[in-house]
Amino acid sequence: MLLPLLLLPWVWGALADKWGPPLSSPPLPPVSVTLRLLQIDVFHNTSSMDMQGMALLGDLETHSLDCSTCEIRFLQPWAQQGLTPKQWQDLELVIHRSLSDFIHKMNKVAQQQGKGYPFVTQVSLGCELHPNSTSRGFYDAAVNGEDFISFDVDGGTWFARQGDNLGALYTRDLLIQNKGATITLQFLLRTTCVNQLKSFVLYVNESQESHLWERPVAVVFARAPPPAGTPAPVLLVCHVTGFYPRPVRVAWLQDGEEVGLGGRLNSSGILPNADLTYQLRSSLAVEPGAGHSYACWVQHS
Ligand SMILES: *[C@@H]1O[C@H](CO)[C@@H](O)[C@H](O)[C@H]1NC(C)=O
Ligand SMILES: *[C@@H]1O[C@H](CO)[C@@H](O)[C@H](O)[C@H]1NC(C)=O
Ligand SMILES: *[C@@H]1O[C@H](CO)[C@@H](O)[C@H](O)[C@H]1NC(C)=O
Ligand SMILES: *[C@@H]1O[C@H](CO)[C@@H](O)[C@H](O)[C@H]1NC(C)=O
Numbered sequence: 001m002l003l004p005l006l007l008l009p010w011v012w013g014a015l016a017d018k019w020g021p022p023l024s025s026p027p028l029p030p031v032s033v034t035l036r037l038l039q040i041d042v043f044h045n046t047s048s049m050d051m052q053g054m055a056l057l058g059d060l061e062t063h064s065l066d067c068s069t070c071e072i073r074f075l076q077p078w079a080q081q082g083l084t085p086k087q088w089q090d091l092e093l094v095i096h097r098s099l100s101d102f103i104h105k106m107n108k109v110a111q112q113q114g115k116g117y118p119f120v121t122q123v124s125l126g127c128e129l130h131p132n133s134t135s136r137g138f139y140d141a142a143v144n145g146e147d148f149i150s151f152d153v154d155g156g157t158w159f160a161r162q163g164d165n166l167g168a169l170y171t172r173d174l175l176i177q178n179k180g181a182t183i184t185l186q187f188l189l190r191t192t193c194v195n196q197l198k199s200f201v202l203y204v205n206e207s208q209e210s211h212l213w214e215r216p217v218a219v220v221f222a223r224a225p226p227p228a229g230t231p232a233p234v235l236l237v238c239h240v241t242g243f244y245p246r247p248v249r250v251a252w253l254q255d256g257e258e259v260g261l262g263g264r265l266n267s268s269g270i271l272p273n274a275d276l277t278y279q280l281r282s283s284l285a286v287e288p289g290a291g292h293s294y295a296c297w298v299q300h301s
Contacts, residue, residue: 027198027201027202028131028132028133028201029129029130029131029213030131030213030301031131031213031245032128032131032245032301033058033129033197033200033201033212034056034057034058034126034127034128034129035055035057035193035196035197036056036124037053037056037123037126038052038053038054038056039051039052039123040120040122041103041120041122042118043106043107043110043119043120044117044118046107046111050067051065051067051068051099052064053065053067057204057212058212058244059244059245059246059276060276062074062075062076062079062200063079067099069092070093070099071092072088072092078203078204078207109167109171112170113167113170119143119144120145121143121148122141122142122143122145123139123140123141123142124138124139124140124141125137125138125139125140125189126189126193127189127190127194128197129197129198129201135190136153137153137190137193137194138189139185139189143167143168146161146162147161148165148167148168148171149161149171149175151185153186156182156183156186158172158175158176158182160172211277213244213245213301214242214243214244214277215242215243216240216242216248216298217240217243218238218239218240218241218250218296219238219239220236221236221239222236222237223236223237223283233264233285233286233287233288234285234286234287234288235283235284235286236252236283236284236285236286237281237282238250238252238282238283238284238296238298239280239281240279240282240296241277241279241280242277242279243277243278244277245301246270246278247300247301248270248280248299248300249298250267250282250296250297250298250299251282251296251297251299252282252284252294252295253294253295253296254292254293254294255292255293256295258297263285264285265282265284266283266284266285267280267283268280268282
C-alpha cells in the first residue's frame, strides 16, 4: 500500500539516466549526504484527506508535491535538471494515479482493521552516501507518530515495527506478498537513489549554488563584565556559526584540558541560520584573575 510513494525515486532514476552511463570515477562527498522523500498524509474520514510530499537533499528541500493536482514544484534552481517538461508532466500523471490507488488501499486497510479516523501516515525513504563510497537505503513508515513498518533494504523484506500491532502485521503481510514490488523497491533504494544522489553531489559541487558542506567559523569573546565591586565570574562565550551539516562538537579547554560537563558550562544547542547553515553558542563561567588559559575547541566534519 505504500508503494505509490516510490514514484519519486523513479524520477531520480530518470534524472540519473540523463547524466549518462555510470561515471568512471563517481563523485564521493567529503561528508555523508542523504536524499530523502517525505510523504505525510492525514486521513480525516473515508472521503477526505490532506497530503503533503517533499524531497530533501540533506536538510535542503529540493521538490514539493502539491497533492491536490499532483504538480511537482522545483524549489532549487537545479532541481528541474535532467527531465524535459513533458517528462515531468508524464510523471505528475503517474503520481496522480498512484496516489489515488494509495488512498483507496489505505482506506481499505483502515476499514478492515477497524482503525479509527482520523489518522496520519508518515513515510521517509531514500538513501545516504558516505565518503568511503558505501551507501545505505532506508524506508520507514509511521502511523499516528508511531513506528509502523520498515523495509530491510539488504534483506529485501518488510517488518512490522511493533510486533503486537495488528494493522502493521496485516500491512507487512500484504507487502511481503508483492514480491515484484519488493525487488523494485530494493533496486530503487540501492541503485537508483544512490545514482541520483551522486549526480546531485556532482552538480551541487560544480555549480556551488548550494552547500552540502560548510566549515564552521568560531569567535570567542568575554561577555560584558559585571559592575565594579560585584565579585562575579566572567562569562567566556564561543560562538560557532555557518556550518553544515548539523553534527558538531564544541568543548572548552582550560590549560589544555577539556572542561567537564557541569554548572560552569552552558550551551544554546544547535540553532538554524537563515541560510540553512547552523550555529551554536557555548559559554564557560570562569573566575577572573585565576591565571588559567582557555580555548574553545570545535570538531566538525
Ligand atoms: C568539487 O569540485 C572541485 C572543483 O571545483 C573538485 O576539485 C572536487 O574534487 C569536487 N568534489 C567532488 C566531491 O566532486
Ligand atoms: C470528512 O472530513 C471533512 C474535513 O474534516 C469534513 O468537511 C466532511 O464533512 C467529513 N465527511 C464525512 C462524511 O464525515
Ligand atoms: C563507511 O562510512 C559509514 C559512515 O561513516 C560507516 O557507517 C560504515 O561502517 C563505513 N563502511 C566501511 C566499509 O568502512
Ligand atoms: C544558559 O543560557 C541561557 C540563555 O542562553 C539562560 O537562560 C540560562 O539561564 C543559562 N543557564 C545557566 C545554568 O547559566
